[in-house]
Structure formats: structure tokens, C-alpha cells
Amino acid sequence: MTEQLTPSQTVGPFLAIGLPWPDGPDVVPPGTPGSFVITGRILDGQGAPVLDAMVETWQADPDGRFAHPDDPRGAIQPAVPGFRGFARSTTEDGGAFRVRTVKPGALPMADGGRAAPHLDVSVFARGLLDRVVTRIYFADEDNTGDAVLSALPPDRAQTLIAQPSADGYTFDVVLQGLAETVFFDV
Amino acid sequence: MSWPDYPRPEGVHPPLATPDYRSTALRAPSKPLVLLRQGLTEITGPLLGSDRVAAADSDLTRQHSGEPIGQRIIVHGQVRDSDGRPVPETLIEVWQANAAGRYRHAVDNWPAPLDPNFTGAGRCLTDSTGHFRFTTIRPGIYPWGNHHNAWRPAHIHFSLFGRAFTSRLVTQMYFPDDPMLTLDPIFNSVPSPAGRAALISAFDLAETQPDWALAFRFDIVLRGAAATPFEDPHDD
Numbered sequence: 001m002t003e004q005l006t007p008s009q010t011v012g013p014f015l016a017i018g019l020p021w022p023d024g025p026d027v028v029p030p031g032t033p034g035s036f037v038i039t040g041r042i043l044d045g046q047g048a049p050v051l052d053a054m055v056e057t058w059q060a061d062p063d064g065r066f067a068h069p070d071d072p073r074g075a076i077q078p079a080v081p082g083f084r085g086f087a088r089s090t091t092e093d094g095g096a097f098r099v100r101t102v103k104p105g106a107l108p109m110a111d112g113g114r115a116a117p118h119l120d121v122s123v124f125a126r127g128l129l130d131r132v133v134t135r136i137y138f139a140d141e142d143n144t145g146d147a148v149l150s151a152l153p154p155d156r157a158q159t160l161i162a163q164p165s166a167d168g169y170t171f172d173v174v175l176q177g178l179a180e181t182v183f184f185d186v
Numbered sequence: 187m188s189w190p191d192y193p194r195p196e197g198v199h200p201p202l203a204t205p206d207y208r209s210t211a212l213r214a215p216s217k218p219l220v221l222l223r224q225g226l227t228e229i230t231g232p233l234l235g236s237d238r239v240a241a242a243d244s245d246l247t248r249q250h251s252g253e254p255i256g257q258r259i260i261v262h263g264q265v266r267d268s269d270g271r272p273v274p275e276t277l278i279e280v281w282q283a284n285a286a287g288r289y290r291h292a293v294d295n296w297p298a299p300l301d302p303n304f305t306g307a308g309r310c311l312t313d314s315t316g317h318f319r320f321t322t323i324r325p326g327i328y329p330w331g332n333h334h335n336a337w338r339p340a341h342i343h344f345s346l347f348g349r350a351f352t353s354r355l356v357t358q359m360y361f362p363d364d365p366m367l368t369l370d371p372i373f374n375s376v377p378s379p380a381g382r383a384a385l386i387s388a389f390d391l392a393e394t395q396p397d398w399a400l401a402f403r404f405d406i407v408l409r410g411a412a413a414t415p416f417e418d419p420h421d422d
Binding site: 002003004005006007008009010011012013014015016017018019021044045046048050052056058059060066067068070071072073084085086107108109110115118119120122124125126127128129130131132133147148151152175176177180181182183184185186 | 187188189190192194195198199200201202204207209210211212213214215216217219220221222223224225226227228229230231232233234238266267268269270279280281283289290291293294305306307308343345349350351352354355356357358372373375376380381382383384385406407408409411
């Protein structure tokens with residue numbers, strides 16, 4: 001028996017009342033060795049920064065494992081102290097989100113392939129009736145053979161690659177238009 | 187290696203491009219979504235626990251020195267997956283306007299009063315059977331700039347995680363018999379009548395507390411993993 005799923009509705013313009021956490025941006029605690037910051041803006045169809053968005057990320061630990069019972073390899077407590085795997089950041093501070101993290105490991109695929117290190121990303125905002133989902137890959141990782149990237153035209157795949165910056169990486173999300181980020185149906 | 191599969195919802199969620207909701211015009215992606223084969227990152231997710239929630243977080247009427255103005259209500263329900271299995275110990279976050287329809291937020295400046303005794307944010311974890319319960323006040327209807335004389339039906343925003351990245355949901359709970367519902371482009375963006383009905387809470391006399399608070403029931407159904415394939419015990 002399949003129940004009627006509850007439909008999505010927009011997060012609206014006032015998400016800051018209920019959703020930000022003081023430690024939201026921290027996949028790992030400040031000062032974690034090897035940690036860096038991913039920052040970026042959410043841009044609308046006219047290139048204007050979206051100031052009322054929220055970005056969430058989810059990722060494997062540096063060994064490519066999850067502290068989750070549905071990982072068929074078993075749930076593993078990460079070697080990095082305080083590793084949460086999850087981050088949440090609004091863009092209210094000048095339109096930029098901010099995630100403090102460490103590199104995830106590569107992952108096995110069901111078909112025996114290898115998924116390059118990546119973060120899953122959800123973007124919520126007024127004007128988005130459902131979240132949009134994308135991925136962050138890293139320009140300085142070996143992304144060859146990743147089935148998701150290689151199935152995309154090169155210019156589209158490029159929208160999923162975070163670029164190195166002074167304190168980590170930058171990753172802008174373009175919601176709409178010629179340079180539109182790839183969004184996934186998960 | 188194999189792992190759970192979360193069937194894709196068809197026709198459940200609103201189309202991202204919904205012209206009647208004007209804010210979608212510059213924000214909805216214009217290219218088709220790319221089908222993503224679910225991998226380990228999608229079938230896992232943050233299992234956020236009780237460290238994110240204090241017991242007082244589920245009573246929005248007791249977060250200040252006095253009680254907020256408005257109709258005191260209890261909002262409760264069960265979180266299940268699409269096969270009817272309860273979703274236990276999952277984080278629910280809510281936020282809402284006050285009884286006058288005003289949010290405690292710098293961007294909300296329409297001339298309705300703020301309530302010094304109401305912030306409008308709450309959190310709880312579902313229990314072992316997927317149930318949750320908030321005490322709050324009924325939010326007011328408020329105007330917005332989408333079109334001439336536009337008013338949002340009274341609603342409470344809900345954010346849920348469920349078991350996996352795929353089951354993440356942000357939605358809005360509405361109240362029965364609200365005359366604004368059929369006029370609201372956000373509510374009407376849900377494609378099916380059954381989907382729209384699923385967003386409307388039900389008045390619940392059995393849970394209504396005599397001389398204290400009205401109760402409304404709002405059950406939430408998240409995407410679930412397809413049933414595990416049957417394994418023949420004689421198959422060795």
C-alpha cells in the first residue's frame with residue numbers, strides 16, 4: 001500500500017526565524033586539521049544574488065563512509081572528531097553561504113564503479129516550491145570515471161566543480177539561465 | 187553491493203516553474219532536471235538526534251515571560267513513509283507568523299503588531315512511533331505582494347529530514363475551512379487534489395484539551411525505501 005506523499009511547499013522568505021543553527025555551517029568543528037571553507041552565492045535568472053536562500057550539504061567522511069545503518073558496508077563512526085556530515089547555511093549575510101568541512105572520500109557505486117568525492121547540495125528559497133538538488137565536486141580531485149559527471153556535456157559538468165580559493169573552495173549556484181547549474185531529480 | 191531504492195515521486199510536488207507564484211519567475215531552473223541514479227550519498231542522511239532539541243522547544247507559547255496572544259492550539263501527528271512505516275526520532279522544525287499574521291523578521295513590515303511573547307519557532311523529535319506534538323497559537327492570515335489583494339492562508343512551516351537525503355521535505359501545514367486556500371497560488375501549485383488535501387490539518391476533538399487548547403492533526407508522509415526484496419529461506 002502506498003500512501004499519498006506530503007507535497008513540498010516553498011520555505012518562504014522567513015526561514016531565518018526557524019532554521020539557522022549557531023553551528024549550522026560546521027560539518028566539522030572549527031580548528032579541525034585539514035578543514036576548509038566552501039563559499040558561494042545563489043544567483044537568480046538575472047544574475048542577482050539570492051539573499052533569502054538556505055543551502056544544506058551532506059557528504060561521506062574522508063574515508064568514504066557514513067555513520068548510517070543503510071550503508072551496506074556498515075555504519076562507521078568517522079575518524080574525524082565531531083564530523084557531522086551535514087551543514088546548513090543561509091545566504092542572508094551578503095548572499096553567500098558558507099560550509100566548513102573536510103574532503104569526503106570516493107565512494108563505491110552499485111555497478112562496481114567509483115564516484116568521485118562529492119557533496120550533495122539542497123537549495124531552498126522563496127520562489128522554489130521544492131528544493132533543488134545539485135552536487136559539489138572538487139577541481140583538484142580525480143573526477144575521471146565519475147558516472148554522473150561523464151554523462152553530462154563538459155560545459156554542464158563544469159557547473160558542478162568547486163574551484164580552489166584562498167581558504168578553501170568557491171561554488172556558485174546559478175538557478176536559471178545560460179550558465180544554469182545542473183540540478184538533479186533524485 | 188546493493189542498497190535501498192527510494193522510488194521517485196510522480197506528480198506529488200509542485201512544478202518549480204509555477205507562473206501564478208511570481209517569485210518562481212527568476213528562480214525556477216529552466217533546464218530539465220537530470221536523473222540521478224541513487225548512490226550512497228542519497229540513501230543515507232543526517233540522523234540528527236536529541237542534542238539539537240530541548241524539551242521546551244515544542245511549546246511555542248512558553249518561550250517568553252508571558253503568554254502570546256491568540257488561540258492556543260495543539261498540532262500533532264505522525265510521520266510515516268510511503269509504505270506506512272513510522273519514522274522515529276527524526277527532527278521536525280516549525281516556524282510561523284503570530285496571531286496577527288506578522289513574522290518576527292526584518293523583511294516582514296506590514297502594519298500588524300509583533301507580539302513580545304511570541305517568536306514563532308519550534309523543534310521536536312518524533313517519538314519511537316513517529317508521533318510529534320507542538321503547542322502554539324493559531325497563526326494569522328497575512329497579505330503578500332504576489333498579486334492584487336493577495337492573502338496567504340494561515341499556515342505553519344514544517345521542515346523534516348526522515349531517514350535519507352532523498353526524504354528531506356520542507357512544507358506548510360494549513361487549516362481546514364480557510365477561505366484563502368483556493369485563492370492561494372502556493373497551495374494551488376500542488377498538482378493533485380489528494381496532494382492538496384494532504385497539506386490541510388484536521389480538527390481533532392479527541393485530542394482537544396478541555397478548557398485549554400484546540401487540537402489539529404497533521405500526518406506527514408515522507409519518501410521511503412522500496413520494500414526489501416523477499417529472500418527465499420530455502421535458497422542457499
